[in-house]
Amino acid sequence: MxxxxxxxxxxxxxxxxxxxxxxxxxxxxxxxxxxxxxxxxxxxxxxxxxxxxxxxxxxxxxxxxxxxxLPEELETDYIHRYGKDTFVLFRLPPLIPGKIVGIIGPNGGGKSTALKILAGEIKPNLGDYEDSPDWEEIIRHFRGSELQAYFQQVSEDQLSVVAKPQYITNLPKVVGGEVSELLEKVDERGILNEIKERLNLEKIWERDVKVLSGGELQRVSIAAAILRDRDVYLFDEPSSFLDVRERLEMAKLIRKLVEQENKIVGVVEHDLTICDYITDLICILYGLPGVYGIVSHVHNTNAGLNLYLRGELPSENIRFRNEPIVFDLTPEATEGWKSSEIIFEYPELSKDLGDFSLSVSPGKLHKGEVIGLVGRNGLGKTTLLNLLSEYAAQLDIPKERTADQGEKESEDKEQEIKMQIALKPQHLKIDYDGTVELLLKEVAGKAFHTSLYRSEIIRPYGLENILDHYLKDLSGGELQKTFIAETLSHMDANLIFMDEPSAFLDSESRLVITKNIKRIVKNRKISAFIVEHDILAVDFLSDSLIVFSGIPGVRGTTSAPVNLRYGMNKFLKDVQVTFRRDAKSLRPRVNKMDSELDRKQKAMGEYYYTSIKK
Ligand code: SF4
Ligand code: SF4
Structure with a gap:
């Protein structure tokens, strides 16, 4: 077909x-x-x-x-098509009482369409957009599956559904007033105080929804969904903008809906660690973004995530990625760096911003080193990036450390060589009135036309198809990729700063892009500071970590750069969460709170992962 x-x-x-x-x-x-x-x-x-x-x-x-x-067998799996010559969705994930079903897959692959159909917002037309089928035909289509009873109830208005939307930044456009007013109105389950405390809403309780940050809007949206008394709860990307601790608290609240109340829950989630923690079952969405999406058969979460990383679905005879995504037990690198490799050194620093103060311990950065910045929201991670980038921009590169710059060094022999900085900010403001191609050409110069640039940046970021797009027309994920590519296009930069590069990216892009950033930093023998909340991305990217502690919004303190394992232990001890490694894929997995392993690792002081023999 x-x-x-x-x-x-x-x-x-x-x-x-x-x-x-x-x-x-x-x-x-x-x-x-x-x-x-x-x-x-x-x-x-x-x-x-x-x-x-x-x-x-x-x-x-x-x-x-x-x-x-496509294979002819899919002919009977049509679920929805918006119109002629448009995207097609094949199959739907089942929703099962007492189980949380997750959907993972690329942006533009149909996850949100699937969720809207399950929420009853879109009536599935089974591919017939000109003569949409009635409910009887739709229910017949799902005969013999869990979805038959589900749509039977949807069609009879017997199933109440609440959906937490993906684009929470639109919330202030549809609701106004204080957070307290909004949430009191929807507290159908009488659990307002518990949710207020667990989602840490006290500080913003009297604030107008219009002035909330992304993370605050996300917590309010999640609260608004959980407070309602419904049969079905659907969450589209609930972890965006949240820090690790907030993500886990959100995950626990969503799990409670199933474990204590046997509700029906579906979740679209790009943070694979959180997806692993929240869901019991997952479906993998594969296909060609914007063209077609196929929902895989359902798998138990652990096996499904390992298949996802391998890029194949043997039971469906499908390989949806050429290369598997492989995790490694990252070497404890910090102690292994040589002093001759130091590229940037900073002293003790501090910064006061209104009522907030940040104290920074001194540190060193080496050629090829990526330092991850981890900590709760409100502890000054973005402030540190700005502080360090300003500090570094005034510095000269020590002469003996320019050896790798070959020709450039001899040309500039008599001049001081300044540290060159490239920074990707957290908030992607569009103040460039041109296309992606123009922007990258302006920044990369001649390098843009080389095959290395194509293979290093254009292809891995999937930018071929959006080169002629104006920045103002890009989706969140496309804009993020463009900003990362722009940062890496500063070919003379010795120091890269990136603030939450995985935000807006789907799980596939997160892993591909973080791997790519790390490879570029190593190949160019430069260094990078990266703020990141996705634990898998942190694990994938970082050689070392700077760990933040303190009181959010009041006081932040940073550690000196420490090795990944020590840093994660320190950070996770602070948030009281333990991780282990999956024996097959080596990906980090969150231990269930108070499980035997959780208690054992806490007793040993091993919050990140215990040793695994390969
Ligand atoms: S732009 Fe492409 S698809 Fe559209 S009419 Fe021209 S050739 Fe055909
Ligand atoms: S429409 Fe396009 S793909 Fe189809 S037969 Fe014509 S040229 Fe080939």
Missing amino acids: RIAVLNPDRCKPKDSGKVCIKYCPVVRTGVDCIYIKDDMKYPHIVESLCTGCGICVKKCPFHALSVVN
């Missing part, structure tokens, strides 16, 4: 000469397999006539078309 999708944002029939139609071999035989009529803005492909040769895809100068050949 064939799927043809046209992107109307890219299609410009007047500018392209409609070469998609001109060169189609089927059209040349006189059959209108792809056509555009006077009353149409864009061409339409008749999938039943199309041979899937892909000539139109290659010929289109604006990359507006996608045509894919």
Whole structure:
């Protein structure tokens, strides 16, 4: 079977000469397999006539078309199509009382569509967008599966659903007033005080929703969903903007819905550690973002996550990624650095910002070293990045440490060589009025045209398809990738600073991009400071850690850079959470609170992971 999708944002029939139609071999035989009529803005492909040769895809100068050949078996798995030549979703994850079902997969893969269908916000049309089926037909479609009873109840309005949306920053546009007013109104379960305390809402209780930060809005949105008394709870990306401690508290509250009240819960989550902790079962969404998405069969979470990392679903005969994502027991590197490799050294520093003060312990950074910054929100991680980048920008690189810069050193022999800084901020403000390509060319210069740049930056970040897009038109994930790419395009930078590079990225991109950042830092023999909340990304990225402690919003203190294991132990002891390594994939896994392993590791003082023999 064939799927043809046209992107109307890219299609410009007047500018392209409609070469998609001109060169189609089927059209040349006189059959209108792809056509555009006077009353149409864009061409339409008749999938039943199309041979899937892909000539139109290659010929289109604006990359507006996608045509894919899929196995015939999927013909009966159509769930939803928004209209002609648009994205197709195949299959749905089952929702099972007493179990939390997670959905993982790429942005644009159909996760939010699946959640909206399960929430009853979209009635599935089973692919027939012109003559949508009635509930009877929809229920028949799911005959024999858990979803048959589910949609039966949805169709009869017997199932009440609450959904925590993905884009919580839109919340102030739809509701106003103080947090207390908003949450008191929805407290259908009479648990307001418990939720207020556990989600740490006291400090913002009297604040207007309009002035809340991303993390605060997320906690309010989660509270608003949990306070309602419903049969089904759906959470779309509940951990965005939260620090690790907040993520785990949120996860515990969501688990309680199932463990104590046997509710039906579905979660879309990109933080794989949190997904592992919250869910009992997972479905993997794979396909081609923006074109089609297929929901895998359901797996128990641990096995499913390992399959996801391996990039294959043997039971469905599918390989959705060429390379597996491999974790390693990161070496305890800090003590192994040589003093000749020091690239940046900073003294004890401090900063006062209104009522908040930050004290910074001195530290050193080595060539090829990535230092992760971990700690709760409100302890000054962003302040430290700014402080260090300002401090570093005034410094000269010690002469003996410029040896790797070869030619540049001899050219600049008589001059001081300043430390070159590149910084990716936390908030992605768009003050550039151009395309992705223009921005990257401006920053990277000649390097943009090299094959190394293509293989190091353009390809791993999947930027080929958005090079001609204006920054203002990008999604959150695309913007994040562009900002990271821009930072890494400063070819002369010796020090990179990144604030939450994994925000807005799906789990796949997080792992691919963090691996890529680490490789670039090592290859270029530069160094990086990276603020990150996703434990898997921290584990993947960091050679060393700076750990923050203190009172959020009042006082923050940083440790000197310490090795990853010591730093994670220190941080996790502070938040009273233990991690172990998965025996197969070596990925970090959160231990259930008060489980035997949790108690044992706490007694041993091993909060991060105990030794695993490979
Ligand atoms: S799909 Fe491409 S070639 Fe066809 S009309 Fe649109 S822009 Fe032109
Ligand atoms: S894929 Fe081939 S047959 Fe199908 S519309 Fe394009 S050119 Fe025509």
